[in-house]
Amino acid sequence: MFSVLRVPKLGRVWAGQFVSMVGDGVYTVTVSLYLLHRDDAPRALGTLLAATALGGIVTLVLGGAVADRARRSLVICAADLLRILGVASLLLAGPDASIGLLAVLGLVFGCGAGVHRPAYTALIAQLAGRDRRREASALRAATSRFTGVIGPVTGGAVAAASSPGAGLLINMVTFVFSMATLVRLDEPPPGPPADGSARAGLVREALDGVAYVRGRGWMLAVMLQGTAQAALVIAPMAVVVPLVMGGRGPAALGLVTSATACGALVATLAAPRIRSRRAGNVAMLGLLCELPQIVTVWAGAPTAWVVLCGAFAGAGASVFAVLWGAALQERTPDGMLGRVYALDALLTQALVPVCVAAAGFLLGVLSPAALTAFAGCALILTVVAVLPVPGVSTLGSPTEREPAVTRSGTAP
Structure with missing residues (x-):
């Protein structure tokens, strides 16, 4: 690396x-x-x-x-x-x-x-x-x-x-x-469009990036899965974990946060060595690694178990990030990279502020255990729902190549 x-x-x-x-x-x-x-x-x-x-x-x-x-x-x-x-x-x-x-x-x-x-x-x-x-x-x-x-x-x-x-x-x-x-x-x-024509307007080029992703169902499906997971899993857990673990003292919350970061760092160093024809399945399995931490928080497990599962969750998230990032880079032409990355980040982040605020409001009505159970079910459903989409299991067709760039900077 x-x-x-x-x-x-x-x-x-x-x-x-x-x-x-x-x-x-x-x-x-x-x-x-x-x-x-x-x-x-x-x-x-x-x-x-x-x-x-x-x-x-x-x-x-x-x-x-x-x-x-x-x-x-x-x-x-x-x-x-x-x-x-x-x-x-x-x-x-x-x-x-x-x-x-x-x-x-x-x-x-x-x-x-x-x-x-x-x-x-x-x-x-x-x-x-x-x-x-x-x-x-x-x-x-x-x-x-x-x-x-x-x-x-x-x-x-x-x-x-x-x-x-x-x-x-x-x-x-x-x-x-x-x-x-x-x-x-x-x-x-x-660089300019391959056919030597004038560039389209900035807004049109941004829309061409959206069209490029829409034309690749597997890519759009994984991005939408990220939207759902960020809104229904990451956002509520971002409120619940500090509330539950913080109640056990600053040291407990610090240990969980550090363990997640350390697990993510170790997995990031190892993930480039993963070689699989079903890279999408491996990546989605990485996302499911967050489930044990959700279960331990829901069950009120001892801090040591939450810390251990936090490291496991961080590792899984990093495996997904590396494999997904590599797939985007390998399947996207250079002239489209910025727009594809931007759309991926936008779909992941767009609902998070609203959902974090909603989670804080819901904790005044529901218990942390109820919200955690919801997050766990949402994680399983979002991962299972996306796997049948053609191309997701392999993160693109093995024969897919960089497309030619047309007048507006996108693929035909």
């Missing part, structure tokens, strides 16, 4: 994005602490996070289209500038900024994140080349898992040693470092 870093320019891009992703973890912790002293802290933080999520969602598809028609390193730099603007404005406004201003700043930061994600994912795949995309997918997933552990820890340490504002400043510095690694990268742009 790490051998892919020897590919020219890829190691340089990865280093910048690694530092930037650590900064994202620092931001996650320190922005919460930054607003914590306010009398309306829950409302203020909720407004900022909801606006950030909304900004990311509304810009994902267009961000993918931009990443497929411009140099992706420049798109990432533009996204970093947007996020620097958002964090700098928050620091200038201070922790007592109005709710309306927090909503605006959250939108700015979220738009930067929405533009960044498809451009970064597509750039890594582009630099790796088609024959090393599985290793690149694993490296990207491992980086995300690892920085997801050390970033928040670093943020907490900085806030304790100095102040939350110092953590936000560090976040800005990581964006600057990211931009420095991308200066004069000079990677080739995705």
